[in-house]
Amino acid sequence: MSTPSGSTPSGASEPDDATAGPTDPDAIKAEIEATREQLGRTVDELSHRLDVPARAKEGAARAKDTAVETYRESPPVVAGAGAALAGLVGLVVWRRRRRRRRLAAEAATGRAVAEARAEARRARQEAAREARKARRAVARNAKRTATRTATRTRRTARRARR
Numbered sequence: 001m002s003t004p005s006g007s008t009p010s011g012a013s014e015p016d017d018a019t020a021g022p023t024d025p026d027a028i029k030a031e032i033e034a035t036r037e038q039l040g041r042t043v044d045e046l047s048h049r050l051d052v053p054a055r056a057k058e059g060a061a062r063a064k065d066t067a068v069e070t071y072r073e074s075p076p077v078v079a080g081a082g083a084a085l086a087g088l089v090g091l092v093v094w095r096r097r098r099r100r101r102r103l104a105a106e107a108a109t110g111r112a113v114a115e116a117r118a119e120a121r122r123a124r125q126e127a128a129r130e131a132r133k134a135r136r137a138v139a140r141n142a143k144r145t146a147t148r149t150a151t152r153t154r155r156t157a158r159r160a161r162r
Contacts, residue, residue, distance in 0.1 A: 022028055048054070071078040
């Protein structure tokens, strides 16, 4: 049985010299050691990236260094920027307080209006009760007057008949 050129009896292709690794045991050990070192550096880099508190401290230290360096280069500019920042913070705080007070005043005004409406409703109800009482009294007095008038008329009629 003959095999096609470029293939082994098992059917696998022959290894290419460019992709094949070293065959010398010392070379293999050196390659393994280099791979370990590279893997160690990668693990160190990944653990550094995942250490958020340390990265935050580094960022804060860099910001502090930058601020100190900027202050040393031009103190008036830094002082002016600090004053501007303080003014901005003060303005924001002042506007929030003012808005809260305005909302509280509007709420208080709304409560006062609601209370005034309720008081007006109570006053109307009381006036309606008083008006009903007055109508009953007028009706009662009219009935009494009519009864008295009728009684007098009858008495007068009886006297006239006598």
